[in-house]
Amino acid sequence: MSVEIDIHGVGKIFGQGSAAFQALVDVSLQIRTGEFFTLLGPSGCGKTTLLRLIAGFEHPTSGSLKIAGEEVAGRGPNQRPVNTVFQNYALFPHMTVAQNIGFGLRMQGRPRAEVEATTAEMLALVRMEAMADRRPTEISGGQQQRVALARALAPRPKVLLLDEPLSALDLKLRKEMQSELKRLQSETGITFVFVTHDQEEALTMSDRIAVMSAGRILQLGTPHEIYHAPTGRFVADFIGDTNFIDVTVVSVDGDRAIVTLPGGASRPARLPEGFRPVIGETVTAVVRPEQAQIAPDGGDMAAMLVDSVFFGTDTHLHLRLPDGQPFTLRRQNSGDLPVPSPGATVPISLAPDTLRVLKG
């Protein structure tokens, strides 16, 4: 698979002297042609800055940035084969929907016939044919979103950049636009770089995700890898719900270790790549709430039930481990199962191969 965007050692500092703020720290990253790539992180983590560097609105303080094999340093946004869908859509209020969509093509100096044909094609692609002559203020938020997509896709960019494009929509519309985005991406074959702080959005839509915090990329991988094999505490905590358990290392063998759980039972746990803890060291391990269940017999640990919350499809049991740490267990309500009463001791078993040790 070829590389569309090659970011190497990119740093970005805003301001100078004591007011200087380092938005990106030595970011290296390769985005592949045709993939749906997501930059995920809390606000202020540098994801939007990285997107603006690719678009050309900002210029890196250090490092190199290649798009389609060409170094783009010094090139403005109008000289890059990249288009942006802005968070608030940024549709031109003085133009109709069709004029908005055709804007990029007109600025490229394409012949009028081509502009009209492509505009019509794009209107059909986002199912907005009926709204062609409306103004952006005369259509709904979801429709504005579609127009913004069509406008950015019309010049056939190599890469489409999306800056939290769904954050302004209500839940139902957001779900609709998520599948719409996936459809557009597979129909056009264009590389999508998507910025979001919504981990669920990132997990459902992306081919690969880069989790960012404080200007760095903490982990890069498929949604599956990010969810099931977080390497650090931040990623484990940011993506989904997680139980952190302090365990003691008994033995290490390759990428596996035997650890002692609170309560004394020894169980196997996976180690992150390139991490070898010392025997006897206390490390943090994680297990997802749905990977634990109430054991019919002794189980792996015994915990005290603090309270339980009924969510319909499942019930969350908030427990306390023997060493005092909190632990959440998510039980599917496949039948009308009895819930233990608070204060009761509940035996817990962990699904095989789910316990993972975190780096640091």
Place this chain on the structure above:
Amino acid sequence: MNHESHGWKWLLCAPALVLLVVAASGPLLIVAVYSFLSQGNMGGVAWEFSLDGWFRVFLTRDIFDPENVSLNAANLQVFWRSIWLSLQTTIICAVLGFPTAWFIATRPPSSRALWLFLITIPFWTNLLIRTFAIQELIRNNGVLNNTLLWISIIDEPINMLFTDFAILLGMAYVFLPLMVLPLYAAMDKMDFRLVEAGYDLYASRVRVLWHVILPLVKPGFIAGSILVFIPSIGSYVTPRVLGGGRTMMLGNLIALQFGQGRNWPLGAALAMVLLIIVTIALVFYLRAVDREGGRPNG
């Protein structure tokens, strides 16, 4: 809400209403009535209906042959000059005001107030004094000519005072803030991400200016133009001080009729014509705003 509190609100409006009726509508009505009366002997008006004032605005009778009626070229020329100078002033203010407003709108929010404050400083000084200051700057042995002579750019002073150039300079100087402020307001409302969007969609800087920024700040241009054009066309002090007696504008012509001319009906009719020109300009403005209507910035 009860009746009593409603009455109170009217009472609160009353001083302003009285002032508006007495100070604005009253004199206007008097001027309108005067324009249809006959000329008094020692100035003033005689209470006798006459269309003579209106007649003389546009036409003139031969002194020796009262049957020989022709267009009043002198008055029409003043009309034309007033409109033309005001249009030029508006254009100069727009050309100078746009970059100024842009500069202020792109400063960090904390320093914008200071720049706007600086723009309004000239209003602190009396208009007449500021206009005499310009006279001092541009007269033949004034600061500007002396400097140019001293650095040998010119060999003899350029005659600037008492020309149309002087009037334009003075009016553009006086009315520039009235263009900058509404332009700034329009730019302040503008969503700068639209500029980025234009730039992202392959537009060069010039084309972003032309296709995105100018259409978006158009309401500011329209408001600024009307704020500059209307006082320009009626201005009195600037053409008087900087144009000398030679270049007259409508304001001066009207003042002349009420003063030395002692033809109050003609002065009143000229004032009414000025009012009509301003009204026409305002109608154009309102229609332009209407077309912009329902199209918020950003």
